[in-house]
Amino acid sequence: MGISKGNDVMETKLTKIKKIKINPDNPRILNNEKFDRLVNSIREFPQMLDIRPIVVNADMMVLGGNMRLKACKEAGLKEVPVINASDLTAEQQSEFIIKDNIASGEWDWHLLSDEWDSDLLDSYGLQTWKGDDIDLDDFFEDDETKKENVNKIVLEYKDDEYSKVLELFERFSGSKERVVFDLLSA
Secondary structure (H helix, E strand, O other), rough: EEEEEOOOOEEEEEHHHHHEEOOOOEEEEEEEHHHHHHHHHHHHHOOHHHOOOOEEEEOOEEOOOHHHHHHHHHHHOOEEEEEEEOOHHHHHHHHHHHHHHOOEEEEEHHHHHHHHOOHHHHHOOOOOOOOOOOHHHHHHHHHHHHHOOOOOOOOOOHHHHHHHHHHHHHHOOOOHHHHHHHHHHH
């Protein structure tokens, strides 16, 4: 299977999930209910992954499909269709991450405000905060009220420890929250 790109063809290849890296800087999130629906959708209609494969860069880091990858792990899949977009520049990869995610899910507005230029995001079609007269805390307030009854635990690691923790998370299926909960419940 391939997608024609001029004279080149971007091939879709079935790839082992453990080889694909979740993009920790992807600012797109799904609440638990929407994530569960995505997991069920993948279980009921796995062919949708052939139609909309996960897109990765040369390092096998997800550019498009972070939540789908997490949902595939939760659904117990061992392999998923992947398109390697290794020919994209760093700027194009960043642009793709935003444009691929405009239609659904929720945004991590704090990450967006820290890591992304609002004018650039607006040019991609994502309506954001603008101007000096906007208090970003007020802008984020709506995001927080959507997360009623959600508590957060933040763990901090040195770089070498963090890499080890990420590797351990990849051994389990599900979101990091689900993995930690399951481990603590054992």
